[in-house]
Amino acid sequence: MGAKIKKGDLVEVISGPSQERGGYKGKQGRVIEVLSDTDRVVVEGVNYVTKHARVGQSDRGTREGGIETVEAPIHVSNVAVVDPETKKPTRVGFRVEEVEKDGKKKTVRVRFAKKSGKDLA
Template identity: 50%
Template sequence: MATKLKVKKGDKVVVITGRDKGKTGEILKVLREENRVLVQGVNVVKRHQRQAMGVEGGIIEKEAPIHVSNVAHIDPKTQKPTRVGFKMEGDKKVRIARRSGESIE
C-alpha cells in the first residue's frame, strides 16, 4: 500500500544527504508506491539507448529517482531546509513550513 507523502509535484526541495547533497531543484514526479521522487538536475545518470523508429540512439542523461527521506522542502521565507506541518485555515487543510510558519502552497 502506498503511503501519504508530504511532497508534491512542483515543490522546491534540497537534497540533504548523498552524492548530490546541497543541490536544489523542483520535483518533476512523485513515485508514491516506492517512496521516491524525481528532482530536476539531481541524481543524473547516463543510460545507453538503442536507436528505435522515432528515437535517437546514443548515451542520454536523465534524472533517477531519489528516496523521499533524502530531500527536504525549502522554506519560502528563509530559503533553508525545513520540515512540513499542516494547519487548518477555515475548512481547508494547508501545508506549512515548520521553520517560519509560512504556507508552502
C-alpha cells in the same frame, strides 16, 4: 492525509555525499515527479544517470538512440522542502484552516513550512 512533498515543490538534498565529493547534498531543485508507490521523487538536476537507448528509427526516418543522461528517482527521506522565506531546508506541517467557498465555510488541511532550523541545514 496530505502529501508533504508534491510535484513542483522546491526541495534540497539533505543526505549523501557532498557536492565536492561528487554527490548532490545541498543541491536544490524542483520536483518533476512523485512516485508514491515506492516513496521516491524525481528532482530536476539531481541524481543523473546514463541511459543507453537502442538505436532505432522514428516515424519520420530520423535515427534515435545512443547515450542520454536522465534524472533518476531519489528516496523522499533524502530531500527536504525549502522554506520560501529563508531558502533553507525545513520540515512541513499541516494546520487546519477555515476557507469560505461559494458562501459555505469548509475546514481544510493546509501545508506550511515550519521554522527552518540548523538540524536540517
